[in-house]
Amino acid sequence: MSSSAPKVLEVRDLKVSFTVDTGRLFRHDYHTIKAVDGVSFDVHRGEILGIVGESGCGKSTLARAILGLVKAEAGEVAWLGQDLLSLDEEAFRKKRRDIQMVFQDPSGSLDPRMTVGEIIAEPLRTFHPHMSELQVAERVRGMMQMVGLLPDQINRYPHEFSGGQCQRVGIARALVVNPQLVVCDEPVSALDVSIQAQIVNLLKDLQKKLNLSLIFIAHDLSVVRHVSDRVMVMYLGQVMELADRDQIYLEPKHPYTQALIESVPIPDPVLERARARRALQGDIPSPLHPPTGCVFSTRCPFADAMCVQKRPSLEATAQGSQVACHHFRELTERQASLEAAQSADQAGEAEHG
Numbered sequence: 433m434s435s436s437a438p439k440v441l442e443v444r445d446l447k448v449s450f451t452v453d454t455g456r457l458f459r460h461d462y463h464t465i466k467a468v469d470g471v472s473f474d475v476h477r478g479e480i481l482g483i484v485g486e487s488g489c490g491k492s493t494l495a496r497a498i499l500g501l502v503k504a505e506a507g508e509v510a511w512l513g514q515d516l517l518s519l520d521e522e523a524f525r526k527k528r529r530d531i532q533m534v535f536q537d538p539s540g541s542l543d544p545r546m547t548v549g550e551i552i553a554e555p556l557r558t559f560h561p562h563m564s565e566l567q568v569a570e571r572v573r574g575m576m577q578m579v580g581l582l583p584d585q586i587n588r589y590p591h592e593f594s595g596g597q598c599q600r601v602g603i604a605r606a607l608v609v610n611p612q613l614v615v616c617d618e619p620v621s622a623l624d625v626s627i628q629a630q631i632v633n634l635l636k637d638l639q640k641k642l643n644l645s646l647i648f649i650a651h652d653l654s655v656v657r658h659v660s661d662r663v664m665v666m667y668l669g670q671v672m673e674l675a676d677r678d679q680i681y682l683e684p685k686h687p688y689t690q691a692l693i694e695s696v697p698i699p700d701p702v703l704e705r706a707r708a709r710r711a712l713q714g715d716i717p718s719p720l721h722p723p724t725g726c727v728f729s730t731r732c733p734f735a736d737a738m739c740v741q742k743r744p745s746l747e748a749t750a751q752g753s754q755v756a757c758h759h760f761r762e763l764t765e766r767q768a769s770l771e772a773a774q775s776a777d778q779a780g781e782a783e784h785g
């Protein structure tokens with residue numbers, strides 16, 4: 433991919449809230465959870481966008497809002513330039529063929545009473561009602577082969593398959609109608625570590641072969657590292673940073689992104705101690721009572737009075753990435769001079785030692 437490829441999906445200031453009742457017995461106590469709170473991003477043709485953030489930060493709600501599975505209260509979702517949120521149900525359903533989803537829990541998201549052949553064929557029957565039985569069966573067998581399943585297993589039931597195989601069924605079902613964008617919501621989180629790489633590689637191969645755009649959601653930066661062209665980091669319903677993959681991993685600018693990267697352990701005690709200073713402290717705040725100002729302020733080692741008062745907007749950096757932090761410029765400069773001083777020290781030591 434490159435960001436010079438045309439945009440297929442444009443999401444602008446998207447907001448999704450839920451009302452929850454935390455009261456007991458006869459006393460109601462209603463609260464609003466801003467699950468997605470003003471999220472904006474684009475997806476380009478043939479691009480893989482990774483979306484990362486701790487559990488509860490709104491990744492699934494964002495995915496579901498894009499597909500119209502949950503109602504957005506504000507904002508825009510445009511597919512190939514056309515706003516989806518203003519479409520009526522029938523028009524939206526037709527567009528839905530272009531955008532398909534792969535779910536987190538492979539076994540749980542497949543109907544246990546249907547054979548895998550019927551499961552994969554279901555979207556075909558919805559979107560291509562005039563296809564003959566023979567054509568449907570042929571297409572389903574072709575899809576099974578493409579995702580690494582044996583076409584002879586077409587009449588088996590989901591419970592006869594392993595978790596990894598069930599996810600292959602989920603992927604075949606998503607791809608059977610030739611979508612242009614596939615939203616994968618933590619497609620490997622429920623799988624054994626040994627199987628995860630196989631499914632990630634399968635998705636990556638299919639993306640390349642079919643020139644798909646992919647949104648790949650994970651709660652962990654290490655999973656999306658190898659597949660994403662760009663990565664968007666979310667926290668409590670908001671975007672903290674959006675950058676090219678290498679920039680996110682090598683030069684993270686937002687204190688939260690830095691903390692996420694620091695929390696991946698490395699087997700070197702000295703480096704590990706240095707990293708621990710920047711690692712993530714404390715728990716994620718309750719979405720029922722999010723912090724004022726910057727949502728990350730309660731865990732950020734650099735928070736000051738302004739951070740508690742004012743929400744930072746997502747700003748463009750000189751490198752073309754976007755960061756939501758009042759102080760990212762000073763922090764980046766400070767980090768650069770610290771690194772320069774360290775390497776001067778090391779050079780000095782080498783000369784004297």
Ligand SMILES: Nc1ncnc2c1ncn2[C@@H]1O[C@H](COP(=O)(O)OP(=O)(O)O)[C@@H](O)[C@H]1O
Pocket residue numbers: 450451452465467485486487488489490491492493494719
């Ligand atoms: N149907 C719902 N009703 C009420 N709250 C919800 C619902 N779905 C999600 N939430 C809340 O919205 C927030 C975001 O959830 P979710 O999108 O599932 O996050 P993630 O996928 O990042 O783990 C969480 O606080 C979650 O509890």
Ligand code: SF4
Pocket residue numbers: 686687688726727728729730732733734735736739744756757758759760
């Ligand atoms: S705005 Fe303030 S609290 Fe938020 S990430 Fe930046 S420095 Fe930390």
Ligand SMILES: [Mg+2]
Pocket residue numbers: 491492493617618
């Ligand atoms: Mg989720």
